[in-house]
Amino acid sequence: MKVFVTKEALDPYKEVQEHEKTLPAGKHGGVVVFVGAMRDFNDGENVKSLSLDHYPGMTERHIEKVCQEAMDEWDVMDTLVVHRVGDMVPTDPMVVVAAWAAHRKDSFDACRYIINYLKERAPFWKCEITTEGNKHWVEHNSEDPGVSERKLQKTA
Amino acid sequence: MKVFVTKEALDPYKEVQEHEKTLPAGKHGGVVVFVGAMRDFNDGENVKSLSLDHYPGMTERHIEKVCQEAMDEWDVMDTLVVHRVGDMVPTDPMVVVAAWAAHRKDSFDACRYIINYLKERAPFWKCEITTEGNKHWVEHNSEDPGVSERKLQKTA
Amino acid sequence: MDIKVRYFASLRDRMGRSEDQVSFDSENVTVADLWGKVSDEPIAEKILVAVNMEYTDTSHQLKNGDEVAFFPPVTGG
């Protein structure tokens, strides 16, 4: 399991390929990769740039927990999360999540779980600067209803 | 939508990045990528190499149909499928599927749909050569139960 | 009526050839009739059929110039 937070520009597929080299060759049948990029719109306003705040230490700890939960729940060989913080512009990749498994269903389920619960629990805060020069903190993330329902089912 | 079948070695992340350059910048919030690699085991036998047969024309047509179904069902900006055929060895990437969308739930659902129904309907046939030198055609693919259940629900 | 027939994967190995050209005098020919002309054995239940690259079944009525393919369950990806 690899988790890290960086202020550097993120090259998501390079991170995935570098990490894959550390895995035993020929044992995984598939990897699912999610790359979250910064969009140039949110709730109708045009976003010029974005600054992502985080809580060093707590952020990494909670991403690691989410990855561990995914590895406990599904038959996953390894997971990778790299999250960018600081200032970025539209189209910049912000986060990459990858989950390797022998069977693709485990890769899909684990990758989706990680990005959803990372977004729900890891302390990051987006601050958007609009093209009109307004600065505002994003108040809530968009939901993935598929996973919310799933969670309700699990805890019911 | 881009679909192609190739005998050349597949560089999955290069294909994804090249295709992403053709999309309007800053409009998609996420991409989900599935990379299926050749494993060195299947049903307990050690696989030395694999040859993938296909039906030129029919294969592409049915992958395109599956991608179109995904684009009709979810709010997806674009999809990419590159599938390798011919002779390959363990660890060689065999297929890459990518789905770009404004919201990640659509990316996940579309990518998973495409790889599952591609595997169910696109005419490809795996022939494995074991380390003992035995050649045999793979008779069936492993299932993704999550999607089979889903399909039953949809058609019920 | 002329039909092109193609075989793939394990079925191609079993047939010992990858394709046939078959002619019929009748215009009233189904995929099942075609199979009867290319093989002495009954068609295996799991064998899939495509006519002009679309999945269909053995009751499908053929027309001149059709391309018919027989193959085992697919195992790609």
Next chain:
Amino acid sequence: MDIKVRYFASLRDRMGRSEDQVSFDSENVTVADLWGKVSDEPIAEKILVAVNMEYTDTSHQLKNGDEVAFFPPVTGG
């Protein structure tokens, strides 16, 4: 008892500072007591609390050396 307090994102802007060092004579102090010492306003319902980087709530009993963080709902990824 010494407590380090940290604020993040919009709450840091509203507090006008990113951290405080707070001392209590009593050993019987909750997160709610701590908030009362750093702010005149009631704590907003949506504000999250972490003690030593683990999520908790305002009834959490503090001990010497704890690091307490207050922040709005998270919006990463």
